[in-house]
Amino acid sequence: MAEGAIQAGCAFYAGYPITPQNEIPAYMASRMPEAGGVFIQAESELAAINMVFGASAAGVRAMTSSSGPGISLKQEGISYLAGAELPAVIVNVMRGGPGLGNIAPSQADYFQATRSGGHGDYHCLVLAPASVQEAYDLMPLAFELADKYRSPAIVLADGVLGQMMEPLVTSPRHKVTKSPEKPWALTGCKDRPANIVKSFYIREGDLERFNLLLQKKYKAIQDKEARYEGLNLEDAGVILVAYGTMARIAKSGMLKLRQKGKRAGLIRPITLWPFPQKVFQRLTVHGKQYTKRIIFLVVEMSYGQMVEDVKLAVDGRAKVEFLGRSGGGIPTENDVIKAVSRLIR
Amino acid sequence: MEKVFGRPNSLRNVATHYCPGCGHGIAHRLICEVVDELNIRERVIAVAPVGCAVIAYDYWDFDCSEAAHGRALAVATAIKRVHPETVVFTYQGDGDLAAIGTNETIHAANRGENLSVVFINNAIYGMTGGQMAPTTLLGQKTATTPSGRQAGSAGFPLKISEMLASLAGVYSVERASLHAPQEIVRAKKAIKQAFINQMENKGFSLVEVLSPCPTYWGMSPKEALDWIKDALIKEFPLGKLK
Numbered sequence: 001m002a003e004g005a006i007q008a009g010c011a012f013y014a015g016y017p018i019t020p021q022n023e024i025p026a027y028m029a030s031r032m033p034e035a036g037g038v039f040i041q042a043e044s045e046l047a048a049i050n051m052v053f054g055a056s057a058a059g060v061r062a063m064t065s066s067s068g069p070g071i072s073l074k075q076e077g078i079s080y081l082a083g084a085e086l087p088a089v090i091v092n093v094m095r096g097g098p099g100l101g102n103i104a105p106s107q108a109d110y111f112q113a114t115r116s117g118g119h120g121d122y123h124c125l126v127l128a129p130a131s132v133q134e135a136y137d138l139m140p141l142a143f144e145l146a147d148k149y150r151s152p153a154i155v156l157a158d159g160v161l162g163q164m165m166e167p168l169v170t171s172p173r174h175k176v177t178k179s180p181e182k183p184w185a186l187t188g189c190k191d192r193p194a195n196i197v198k199s200f201y202i203r204e205g206d207l208e209r210f211n212l213l214l215q216k217k218y219k220a221i222q223d224k225e226a227r228y229e230g231l232n233l234e235d236a237g238v239i240l241v242a243y244g245t246m247a248r249i250a251k252s253g254m255l256k257l258r259q260k261g262k263r264a265g266l267i268r269p270i271t272l273w274p275f276p277q278k279v280f281q282r283l284t285v286h287g288k289q290y291t292k293r294i295i296f297l298v299v300e301m302s303y304g305q306m307v308e309d310v311k312l313a314v315d316g317r318a319k320v321e322f323l324g325r326s327g328g329g330i331p332t333e334n335d336v337i338k339a340v341s342r343l344i345r
Numbered sequence: 346m347e348k349v350f351g352r353p354n355s356l357r358n359v360a361t362h363y364c365p366g367c368g369h370g371i372a373h374r375l376i377c378e379v380v381d382e383l384n385i386r387e388r389v390i391a392v393a394p395v396g397c398a399v400i401a402y403d404y405w406d407f408d409c410s411e412a413a414h415g416r417a418l419a420v421a422t423a424i425k426r427v428h429p430e431t432v433v434f435t436y437q438g439d440g441d442l443a444a445i446g447t448n449e450t451i452h453a454a455n456r457g458e459n460l461s462v463v464f465i466n467n468a469i470y471g472m473t474g475g476q477m478a479p480t481t482l483l484g485q486k487t488a489t490t491p492s493g494r495q496a497g498s499a500g501f502p503l504k505i506s507e508m509l510a511s512l513a514g515v516y517s518v519e520r521a522s523l524h525a526p527q528e529i530v531r532a533k534k535a536i537k538q539a540f541i542n543q544m545e546n547k548g549f550s551l552v553e554v555l556s557p558c559p560t561y562w563g564m565s566p567k568e569a570l571d572w573i574k575d576a577l578i579k580e581f582p583l584g585k586l587k
């Protein structure tokens with residue numbers, strides 16, 4: 001992820017130590033200066049995200065990384081980034097919660113990431129990689145989308161991804177777009193009027209107008225940027241829905257079920273916000289032959305968070321079941337096979 | 346006829362929202378005079394606080410960023426690191442710099458960030474309605490110390506400038522005041538020196554400015570100036586601390 005960020009032209013990193021993501025700041029500490037950027041070990045998560053705010057206001061691609069407890073502290077800054085329409089990338093390598101929790105893999109920060117985790121009426125783009133390669137590949141996309149929509153983007157990984165080693169092709173597969181012109185950035189007001197970066201709208205009506213602009217932007221993101229991977233959907237009786245590491249376990253369970261002749265499929269959301277609603281709508285619209293008999297089985301390393309988005313997308317047109325564990329527990333391939341077998345019978 | 350006094354170029358020609366007798370308007374103007382005299386309007390970047398001066402960018406005619414309450418020095422650190430050729434300063438009140446932002450203040454100072462800080466100490470929270478600040482004097486009545494600040498429950502006035510002066514990363518700390526014309530001249534000189542220090546890459550420079558808040562001190566503007574002279578300065582003596 002750190003190298004993916006460098007390849008994306010990230011020129012500023014600030015972070016604070018927390019497990020299980022300490023490899024990112026350690027890598028950045030040596031790599032970022034090589035790449036001509038700035039690395040700062042901040043005194044706190046609050047300082048780190050506000051340094052990212054400053055770097056972004058100054059016009060460069062900037063990021064921070066952390067895990068749940070640190071991401072909670074960063075919410076203030078993320079809200080300000082959204083309010084000031086500043087692009088930035090925030091990596092959350094999720095660990096068990098609530099509170100100090102533990103350092104085991106988890107997906108319990110889904111709500112925090114996909115609902116505005118801080119104060120105010122905003123959203124972050126949320127990308128969820130499922131392999132080391134994809135974690136690398138999604139970083140340039142995160143920076144591009146953040147710049148395109150002038151919005152913070154979260155890359156939501158989990159402790160398994162944060163700690164695992166896998167082969168990686170480091171030449172960027174994704175065609176990286178350069179950081180666009182940022183005429184709003186703070187560079188000193190030579191040959192132009194002074195720029196102001198702010199999220200404060202005290203005069204009556206101004207904040208509502210600004211919020212309507214934000215909503216327009218969020219609508220465009222929902223229309224254009226939803227991404228998912230679908231496998232064996234067209235004839236499936238049970239469709240597994242999982243993201244990140246959990247999707248890999250679900251996928252291997254699904255493939256074994258297929259070997260036994262059971263009609264299982266998989267939807268793996270790659271963007272969690274915007275949530276890929278359309279595929280669920282397509283599969284459940286009345287009048288299609290398979291409408292009534294699809295069951296969605298949502299599998300998560302939490303006690304049920306993404307399942308709410310699946311229910312909203314399905315809107316009562318199909319049954320939605322849930323399988324999950326949290327606090328370091330991970331549903332196994334066997335758990336998935338058993339649960340699907342029960343549903344298919 | 347020679348024009349000997351006028352509005353600084355970098356000060357916008359608008360009325361401020363500050364109360365009668367408030368020191369912010371004077372401090373804003375001093376900064377703009379310094380920016381003009383050093384001819385740095387096109388490369389200065391300000392970071393405004395949360396507090397009464399939250400919309401300082403409506404008055405200063407150069408690049409400005411907002412910062413969350415207390416985080417101005419984290420924001421400024423990054424702007425300066427990204428654009429070392431610019432001149433970056435923060436403008437912060439006592440609550441912003443010495444309460445909610447103490448951590449950011451101490452660590453930016455200790456890293457020796459090449460920044461200038463204008464620290465407005467009026468011993469009170471103005472924007473939220475006159476609550477106790479870290480620099481509120483013992484016995485001083487505020488909205489949250491109705492019978493006066495008591496050391497036993499609310500601690501002592503925080504001398505953050507003295508604390509910062511003890512840090513190896515800090516280049517210069519000076520305390521000035523706005524209670525009299527000659528003091529205003531000294532305050533301007535101190536602010537100018539803090540900017541020059543940055544332009545000469547000397548490192549972290551802070552100017553604490555004792556500033557009147559007649560509204561929440563419950564005084565007339567004249568009484569407020571006298572209270573700085575008679576009470577505030579006794580707790581926060583003027584002069585160069587480092």
